[in-house]
Amino acid sequence: MTSDDLDTVRARERAAFAAAPCRLAVCTAAGCLSSGAGAVRDALERTAADGADSPGLRIIGTGCLGLCHAGPLLRVFRAGAPDVTYAHATPDLAAAVVRQLPDGRLPDERQLPAMHPFFAHQHPVVLENAGRIDCERIEDYVAAGGYAALQQAMTEMKPDDVIREVVASGLRGRGGAGYPTGLKWSTVAKARGAGKFVVCNADEGDPGAFMDRSVLEGDPHRVIEGMAIAGFAVGAEQGYIYVRGEYPLAVSRLRVAIRQAERMDLLGQRILDTPFSFRIDVRIGAGAFVCGEETALIASIEGKRGAPRPRPPYPASFGLWGRPTLINNVETYANIPPIIRSGGAAYARLGTERSKGTKVFALAGAIVNTGLIEVPMGTSLRQIIFDIGGGIPDGRSFKAAQTGGPSGGCIPASHLDLPVDYEALAGIGSIMGSGGLIVMDDRSCMVDVARFFMEFCRDESCGKCIPCRAGTVQMHTLLMRMTTGVAAERDLTLLEQLADMVTRTSLCGLGQTAANPVVSTLRHFRDEYMAHILEHRCPAGVCRMPRAPERAS
Amino acid sequence: MTAPDAHREPTTTLAPTAGPTTAGRPADNRFKILDATIKRHRRQPDALLEVLHTAQELFGYLDRETLTYVGRALRVPPSRVYGVATFYNFFSLKPKGAHSCVVCLGTACYVKGADRILAAVQQAYHVPPHGTTPDGQLSLATARCIGACGLAPAAVFDGDIAGRMTPAAAVARIAPWMPHDQ
Numbered sequence: 001m002t003s004d005d006l007d008t009v010r011a012r013e014r015a016a017f018a019a020a021p022c023r024l025a026v027c028t029a030a031g032c033l034s035s036g037a038g039a040v041r042d043a044l045e046r047t048a049a050d051g052a053d054s055p056g057l058r059i060i061g062t063g064c065l066g067l068c069h070a071g072p073l074l075r076v077f078r079a080g081a082p083d084v085t086y087a088h089a090t091p092d093l094a095a096a097v098v099r100q101l102p103d104g105r106l107p108d109e110r111q112l113p114a115m116h117p118f119f120a121h122q123h124p125v126v127l128e129n130a131g132r133i134d135c136e137r138i139e140d141y142v143a144a145g146g147y148a149a150l151q152q153a154m155t156e157m158k159p160d161d162v163i164r165e166v167v168a169s170g171l172r173g174r175g176g177a178g179y180p181t182g183l184k185w186s187t188v189a190k191a192r193g194a195g196k197f198v199v200c201n202a203d204e205g206d207p208g209a210f211m212d213r214s215v216l217e218g219d220p221h222r223v224i225e226g227m228a229i230a231g232f233a234v235g236a237e238q239g240y241i242y243v244r245g246e247y248p249l250a251v252s253r254l255r256v257a258i259r260q261a262e263r264m265d266l267l268g269q270r271i272l273d274t275p276f277s278f279r280i281d282v283r284i285g286a287g288a289f290v291c292g293e294e295t296a297l298i299a300s301i302e303g304k305r306g307a308p309r310p311r312p313p314y315p316a317s318f319g320l321w322g323r324p325t326l327i328n329n330v331e332t333y334a335n336i337p338p339i340i341r342s343g344g345a346a347y348a349r350l351g352t353e354r355s356k357g358t359k360v361f362a363l364a365g366a367i368v369n370t371g372l373i374e375v376p377m378g379t380s381l382r383q384i385i386f387d388i389g390g391g392i393p394d395g396r397s398f399k400a401a402q403t404g405g406p407s408g409g410c411i412p413a414s415h416l417d418l419p420v421d422y423e424a425l426a427g428i429g430s431i432m433g434s435g436g437l438i439v440m441d442d443r444s445c446m447v448d449v450a451r452f453f454m455e456f457c458r459d460e461s462c463g464k465c466i467p468c469r470a471g472t473v474q475m476h477t478l479l480m481r482m483t484t485g486v487a488a489e490r491d492l493t494l495l496e497q498l499a500d501m502v503t504r505t506s507l508c509g510l511g512q513t514a515a516n517p518v519v520s521t522l523r524h525f526r527d528e529y530m531a532h533i534l535e536h537r538c539p540a541g542v543c544r545m546p547r548a549p550e551r552a553s
Numbered sequence: 554m555t556a557p558d559a560h561r562e563p564t565t566t567l568a569p570t571a572g573p574t575t576a577g578r579p580a581d582n583r584f585k586i587l588d589a590t591i592k593r594h595r596r597q598p599d600a601l602l603e604v605l606h607t608a609q610e611l612f613g614y615l616d617r618e619t620l621t622y623v624g625r626a627l628r629v630p631p632s633r634v635y636g637v638a639t640f641y642n643f644f645s646l647k648p649k650g651a652h653s654c655v656v657c658l659g660t661a662c663y664v665k666g667a668d669r670i671l672a673a674v675q676q677a678y679h680v681p682p683h684g685t686t687p688d689g690q691l692s693l694a695t696a697r698c699i700g701a702c703g704l705a706p707a708a709v710f711d712g713d714i715a716g717r718m719t720p721a722a723a724v725a726r727i728a729p730w731m732p733h734d735q
Contacts, residue, residue, distance in 0.1 A: 031703050034714035068703020207659030207698035245606075245643050246699050286602060286641030289697060303599035304633070305640040364661035364702035371703045402660065436702070438660045452663055456697070462640075 001265040002273040003151045006142065009264075013143035020058040021079035022101060025131050026089075027072060028061035029217050030249050031371075036090075037061075037072035043091035044074075047098040057101065060134035063218015066127070067118055068371035075131050076106060085112045085119075118369045121388045123350070125358045126334045127374045129219045135253060138260035141221040147266055149340035153229050154274050157340075162233040163189060166336070168344030170356030175201055175292075175329030176404060176433040177509075178355070178422040184326065187316040188234040191324035196236035198227050198278075199320065199327045201297055202243040202250070205289040206405025207456065209436030211360040212330035214372050216243065216250035219334070220257035224280060226333030228267065229340060231278040234326050239280040242297055245287050254282055289406075289460035293508045294327045296462065307464045308508035329434065331360055351377035355421035359435060365402075366441035368393050378419040381411060385439055396441035400524070404433025406453045406460075407513030409520025410446060429520040431513075445542035446525040447532050450518045451479040457514040468511025471502035475518065482529065485536040485545030492533060496522070583611040591626045598629045601637055605644055614645045642697075650685040650692035652711055652730040654723070659698030661705035670706055671695065673720030678727065690731055 001009075026032070026041045044059045065073045070087035074094060077083055078101075086093060087110055096107045124130065133140035141147070153162050167182030188196060200223060204212040216223060227239045243251050258280055261267040269277045283301050290296045291306040298320050300306040319325025335357060339347045348356045355377040361384065364370050368390030375384060381401055385391065392398050400410040409430030411418070418424050422432050440449070458472040478495045481487040499515035506512045522529060531537050536545050590607040594600030604627060608619050615638055624634040638644045656662075656671045671682060671693075678691055685692045701707040704716025710726050 030714060031701055031716065034701065034704065034707075034716055068701075071704075204700070205697065207663075208661045208702050209698070210700035210702055213700040244700075246696060284603070284606060286606065286643035287697070288641050300602065301599070303597075303601035303603075303629075303637070305636050307640075362702055364705055365664040370661075370705070405660065436660070438664060438702075440664055444664060452660070460697075 003155050006147060006151060006264070006266075006272065009139065010142050010148075013139045017143055020056045022056055023058045023060060023077040024094075024097065025060050025062040025065075025075045025077065026094075027063070027065040027074075027131075028135065029064035029068075029214055030247075031064070031068040032071035032073055033249070035071040035088075039091045040072050040074060040089045040094045043094040044098055047095040051099065057098070060140070061136065062133065063127070063130040063135045064214035064372050065131050066122075066372045067112075067116075067369060069369065070112070070371075076101075078104075082114055084114075085116070086110045087112050117387055118371070118373075118390065121375070121383060122373055123358055123376050124374045125338055125350070126215060126222075126331055126360055127218075127372070128338075129222065130214075133219070135218050135220065136256055138221060138257065138264060141219070145341065146221055146337070147225055149337040150225050150228050150232075150266065151272065153232055153340055154272055154276060159189060159233045159235065162229060162340065165339055165344040166233070169335075169339040169347040170344075170351070170354075171332065171335055171339060171347070172355065172422065173329060174331035174335070174359070174434065176206075176407065176431060178432060181328065181332055184316060184328070185230065185233055187314075188236075188324050188326040191317050193324055195238075195321075195323045196234055197320045197323055197325040198231045198234065198236045198239040199297070199301070199315075199325055200227055200239065200241040200330060200333055201292065201294065201327055202241055202247075202330045203285050203292045203297060204244055204247075204330070204434060205292040205460075206407070206434050206436045208362065208364050208402070208405060208438045209434050210362045211372065211435045213244075213247050213250050214362075215330050215334050215360070216247070217253050220250075220254045221261065222334045222337060223254075223330055224257055224261055224267065226336035227280060228271065228278050229336050230326055230328070230333065232276055234324075236326065237277050237279070239278060240283050240301055240320070241280060242283045242285060242291070242301055244285045251282060251284060258282070288462070289456075290462045290508070290510050293510060296508065297327070298325065305462070307462045308510075310507060331435070352419060352421045354423055355432075359420070359432070361435045361437045363389050363437055363439070365438040366392055366396060366444070367439040375420075377421045380417050380419055382416040384420065384437070385416070389439065392439065392441050394441075396443065398439065399442050399444055400440045400446065400449075402430075402438040402440065402449070402517075403436065404431040404513075404516070405436050406456045407431060407509065407516055408433045409516050410440075410449065410524060412524040429516075429523050431516070443540055443542070445483075445538050445540035446521040446528050447479065447538070448483050448540075448542050450521045451476065451483050453517040454479050454514070457510065461510060461514075465505075465507035465511060467502045467505040468507065468514060471498055471506070471511070472514055474498055475502070475515065479518070482532045483538070483543040485532065485543070487533045489533055492529060586611055587623075588626075591623075596627055598627050601627055601629055601634065602641075605634075605638060609644055614648050616646070648685070648689070650689050652690060652727070653692045653694065653709075654727055655694045655696050655699070655709040656682075656723070657696045657699045657701065657705075657707045657709070659696070659700075659702060659705070661702035662698075662707055665706045667706040669720050670708060670718055670723045673724050674727065677724045678731065686731075688732065691727060 074086040074089040171181040172178040288306045291300045296306040296308040315325040360374045454476045458476045461468045463469045680693045
């Protein structure tokens, strides 16, 4: 298939889109499926097949609509009418919607308000296709402007031009560390040696983060397109996507998407009849958090234990099988097509001075609207948690937001108005991380939170370097002493010393950041630690302290 | 259906007693599928993880014979096969129960009290985390995060994700699998 043929497909699909004035989109992300979206979809299809009086009706299974706690979600698109979204959709409701469509009067029950604040304050770029396309049809993606960026890169641009646009966009790595993407791309492009690789890190290991899962499940072609453009830009012909074993649905959708793209000559030999060839293979993780670290991930793709190695050399010069390798996160690649389509400068208009574009966050924990959101960089935590997230349920009060998973930190209420970008979060001792945002109310004990994350790091430490292997065990023991009420003040001193040592001397990111939750909770909630140590008392009432002395006040 | 004991010679020692996932299927077929996977990867040593994934899917767990078989086929020393199989949490060297319950202990689930769900299941069915009941009916496991944070606390019952779990609901969900309620 040539670029012109792809244009023809796009035109045909768009005409078919226009001819179907009504679309019913069921969210078929893992969350909604587990709440019964499959039955809703079946009911839609059955009812539509029964009554032959619904011409121009299309039923699609779409990517994550975001409001996971209200699933299954069902969205109705009609030409010339505002969209309607149903929460907690049931098969009966679905059937009623299909039956009443011809009259144009939809059932009122379970409808979300037209301008629901959860949706109104968002700015989708990475998630722009959620709701609009069927996640298992490449034609839908093409009709929505998909693969146009790849076409453009292949037919109108040189690899250098592509890299220049990515640099101009100011895009930074969405995996958490925020390294400038354009710089990474140009380093790999300049690296000498044949047989370069492009790797997508989809080993989304931070507990509480499900952005990458949603993108892979809902819009897999976007990631494929971003990787193919990267391959063209850096001169690689082989790509790997390393997906967590915990995400079977994402793996199967990705495999379907790769096959579809190969059939349309968007992957494989001579893409769009140009000299450029690029193929993508899926590799499945096996439940090791450390494999999110890039050198460990490389070892795992090579079929070895996922143990990291010292850097330099960086993967950009010495990566997979010793070849120059570009490694980016799912969300980073998902940002590439819009950057190429509308230009890096246009993308850079979104966001803050040093953090451009948007960020996808997974809201979870003690928050009314749990789910997936996308906002411009620089949006305040208050807007995210209270305007979009709907605030704290059960009349409780906000205590802290945790970002960056086990490598991140807690943000207390006093920093709620902070604009969320890489520098601002680092400035208060947390990190952007990959986008998991867990809200905690006054029932969460921050010492226990630190213990929870330390337990995680202790279990996931690969054991290669001593500071991390032994340090996480010791820090966890100290935190256990505090949460069980047997700690003394010197335990806190020891904990702080150990935290500093492990941070400075560990081999890889896991150990270097393992103490972050401790350091950040100590910084903002030191009084809670003191209450545990001096008074053997847990202010939040979480920790059980059987040995607490009676006279503690 | 052919007699299950009609093994090919070299696989005789490799076929464990039919696991629950493949009950009723001749054991031979599983090795055919495993061989096909090994062939598809052109016997490349770097396909070790992929092949172990397939082997575990087929047999339910990885016993010593299976590990040896895979190592030989991919020309990887036994020490490395064992090292990889024990490094990753997904691979199990022990047989699993007929049914599985995985309790998510991710941050969102932790905040919403996943530890109480785990404790309730442990207590009701006398099964340790990452253990199996003596009758082989139920395996209990925990997960780092299954990515269903919007529905926290979540658990996975025989592969189906269930959100907004409570301790009582989790125990009730397992009850039909067990021979006698406790």
